[in-house]
Amino acid sequence: xxxxxxxxxxxxxxxxxxxxxxxxxxxxxxxxxxxxxxxxxxxxxxxxxxxxxxxxxxxxxxxxxx
Numbered sequence: 001x002x003x004x005x006x007x008x009x010x011x012x013x014x015x016x017x018x019x020x021x022x023x024x025x026x027x028x029x030x031x032x033x034x035x036x037x038x039x040x041x042x043x044x045x046x047x048x049x050x051x052x053x054x055x056x057x058x059x060x061x062x063x064x065x066x
Contacts, residue, residue: 001015001016001051002053002054003051003054003056003057004054004055004056004057005021005057005058005059006058006059012051015051016050017046017047017051018036018051018057019046019047019049021051022034027061031061032060032061032062033059033060034046034060035057035058035060036055036056038056
Protein backbone atom coordinates (compact mmCIF):
# COMPACT_ATOMS: atom_id res chain seq x y z
CA UNK A 1 0.00 0.00 0.00
CA UNK A 2 1.25 3.51 -0.77
CA UNK A 3 1.21 6.14 1.98
CA UNK A 4 2.91 9.49 2.62
CA UNK A 5 5.46 9.07 5.42
CA UNK A 6 6.95 12.27 6.81
CA UNK A 7 6.20 14.01 3.52
CA UNK A 8 7.65 11.33 1.22
CA UNK A 9 5.97 8.55 -0.74
CA UNK A 10 6.41 5.19 0.96
CA UNK A 11 5.21 1.73 0.01
CA UNK A 12 4.60 -0.54 2.98
CA UNK A 13 5.73 -4.14 2.82
CA UNK A 14 2.86 -5.60 4.84
CA UNK A 15 1.94 -3.02 7.49
CA UNK A 16 -1.79 -2.48 7.95
CA UNK A 17 -1.68 -0.65 11.31
CA UNK A 18 0.46 2.06 12.87
CA UNK A 19 2.06 -0.56 15.13
CA UNK A 20 3.01 -2.76 12.18
CA UNK A 21 4.42 0.25 10.33
CA UNK A 22 6.66 1.13 13.28
CA UNK A 23 7.89 -2.48 13.42
CA UNK A 24 8.55 -2.40 9.66
CA UNK A 25 10.54 0.82 10.09
CA UNK A 26 12.38 -0.60 13.15
CA UNK A 27 11.16 2.29 15.32
CA UNK A 28 10.63 1.98 19.07
CA UNK A 29 6.98 3.00 19.65
CA UNK A 30 7.82 4.38 23.10
CA UNK A 31 10.13 7.04 21.64
CA UNK A 32 7.86 8.53 18.96
CA UNK A 33 4.63 10.40 18.42
CA UNK A 34 2.50 9.45 15.42
CA UNK A 35 0.05 11.57 13.48
CA UNK A 36 -2.32 9.87 11.05
CA UNK A 37 -4.12 12.18 8.61
CA UNK A 38 -3.51 15.20 10.85
CA UNK A 39 -4.77 13.49 14.02
CA UNK A 40 -2.51 12.36 16.87
CA UNK A 41 -2.69 8.61 17.47
CA UNK A 42 -2.47 7.62 21.13
CA UNK A 43 0.08 4.91 21.89
CA UNK A 44 -2.71 2.65 23.18
CA UNK A 45 -4.31 2.83 19.72
CA UNK A 46 -1.22 1.97 17.62
CA UNK A 47 -2.41 -1.66 17.27
CA UNK A 48 -5.90 -0.67 16.14
CA UNK A 49 -5.13 2.44 14.04
CA UNK A 50 -5.60 1.04 10.53
CA UNK A 51 -3.65 2.36 7.57
CA UNK A 52 -5.29 2.87 4.18
CA UNK A 53 -3.85 3.57 0.77
CA UNK A 54 -3.08 7.29 0.48
CA UNK A 55 -2.91 7.96 4.24
CA UNK A 56 -0.56 10.68 5.48
CA UNK A 57 1.59 9.53 8.41
CA UNK A 58 4.02 11.66 10.39
CA UNK A 59 6.40 9.99 12.84
CA UNK A 60 8.23 12.33 15.20
CA UNK A 61 11.19 11.02 17.22
CA UNK A 62 11.86 12.29 20.72
CA UNK A 63 15.46 13.40 21.16
CA UNK A 64 16.98 13.73 24.59
CA UNK A 65 19.63 16.21 25.48
CA UNK A 66 20.32 19.24 27.49
